[in-house]
Every structure is written in C-alpha cells, then in structure tokens.
Amino acid sequence: MTIRPMTADDEQAVSDLLCRCYRWIAEPEGYTEEQVAYLLSERGSLETVRRESREEQYLVACRDGVLLGVVAVSDDVVTKLYVAPEHHGGGMGRTLFDAAVETVRASGFQRVSLGTTPATVPFYEALGMRVAGHKDHVSGVFSGRRTMLMEKSLPPKE
C-alpha cells in the first residue's frame, strides 16, 4: 500500500470513494434520505473534493494503482478519514491516520483533534484519541444527531 499526497488526477476517484462510503454508512448510521442526498451532493461531490483538496492537505492510500482510502487535514484537525468498505479491518485506517498525525505534527501542532460519529469512537480510541466532548446538532440537515469531539496530545519527538 502506498500513502501519498492527493493530486488533481485523483479528484474523481476520491469523490467516488467518498460517495461509496457515504452510501455504505447510511444504513448503520440511520441517515435519512435527505441526509444521504446531502452527503452525496455536498460532501462527496467532485466540486467539493476539488475545492477542499486545495484548502486542506489530502493524502490517499493506493494499492495496485487503485485508490482505496483518503484522509484530510486542516491545521490540527483531521477533517476526513474514509476507507473503501471491502478493505475495512485491514489496517488502512490506522496507516492513513498515522500519516495525518505526522502531517499535523510537522506543521508544529502539539495536539490533533477531530469530530466523528458515536459509532466510530472505538476505532479512534484504538488509535489513542480520547473523547473531549460532543456537539448536538440543533438545526440544519443533521439536526438531532451528535458529533463526538476527540483529541490526542502530540508530544514533540525526541
């Protein structure tokens, strides 16, 4: 598996991967049709990927030339981490997360944080993150849902 910075040639593959992951998590997460439509048309669209990947640092995981995972970092925040569903449990999420943490650390931050769904908390706890709080959405398309806020200190390397 190779982890490398995303390029403009990856935009369509990243958009396709995100949309596949959003469809996959829709049922276990209990997303409404409106929420899925929002994720596909807003969060996973080619236009959004193109714009955000110019504003944030995106890394992709590839195997045999196929893009199978993506992680995005903005300052000290991991804003996205998705692995192709058929590859879950194979260590790709941890590898991408570790690469994101190194990106955060290299930018001089001593802490990494993120927001995620309650169901994904055990995964991030396995990576050393701890729950620092939560945000309950009271308006907008995700009204009624909870985002868990997680963080981890990054002591400088010896």
Ligand SMILES: CC(C)(COP(=O)(O)OP(=O)(O)OC[C@H]1O[C@@H](n2cnc3c(N)ncnc32)[C@H](O)[C@@H]1OP(=O)(O)O)[C@@H](O)C(=O)NCCC(=O)NCCS
């Ligand atoms: C969450 C996600 C990125 C994890 O990626 P992954 O490649 O399956 O995870 P890994 O195989 O690298 O697992 C890393 C560690 O976390 C643990 N882990 C993974 N999922 C877990 C879970 N649901 N509960 C507890 N531990 C979990 C693994 O056991 C592993 O620990 P180990 O290395 O000590 O054995 C992936 O499942 C995914 O893309 N899910 C859909 C997207 C999503 O839910 N994103 C969050 C919404 S904001």
